[in-house]
Amino acid sequence: MKFFKCPCCSKLHITRVNGIAFENTFATLQDYTIKKKLKCSKCQNNLMVLVHNKKGETKIIWDEYYRIYDDAFQKQEQLQIKKDQILSLEDNNEKEEALNKVLKEMRDHQNEVNVKQSKLRIKARVISPDASAGMTDRLSI
Numbered sequence: 001m002k003f004f005k006c007p008c009c010s011k012l013h014i015t016r017v018n019g020i021a022f023e024n025t026f027a028t029l030q031d032y033t034i035k036k037k038l039k040c041s042k043c044q045n046n047l048m049v050l051v052h053n054k055k056g057e058t059k060i061i062w063d064e065y066y067r068i069y070d071d072a073f074q075k076q077e078q079l080q081i082k083k084d085q086i087l088s089l090e091d092n093n094e095k096e097e098a099l100n101k102v103l104k105e106m107r108d109h110q111n112e113v114n115v116k117q118s119k120l121r122i123k124a125r126v127i128s129p130d131a132s133a134g135m136t137d138r139l140s141i
């Protein structure tokens with residue numbers, strides 16, 4: 001049996017975890033196994049219970065919310081590779097222009113992530129306003 005709080009609304013959940021493992025498509029959580037998927041009965045969000053493959057520690061995520069971070073992480077890595085390639089350019093003018101462009105792309109991308117996550121938090125607060133205190137802290141990665 002696992003006891004945990006919903007990362008969104010802090011409702012306490014008690015769940016049984018058996019031998020089943022679900023397909024894990026999170027790039028940033030490849031050290032974990034997804035042991036359980038459930039829907040929080042209070043805030044209606046989809047939650048996942050993950051267990052670290054070596055340390056055995058449990059991690060609870062709000063699927064949609066974490067997915068935004070995970071997608072963003074992969075995109076940010078691609079932008080980082082692009083940036084490294086630009087830094088090796090020989091022509092300084094060309095380098096500066098390309099660098100400004102990729103840095104802007106990185107900022108825009110980060111803003112987009114913040115907006116998407118904040119929309120989800122706002123939606124969750126509407127559904128369960130009494131549990132919204134500390135939500136941002138609980139969800140910070």
Ligand SMILES: [Zn+2]
Pocket residue numbers: 006007008009010011040041042043044045
């Ligand atoms: Zn919840």
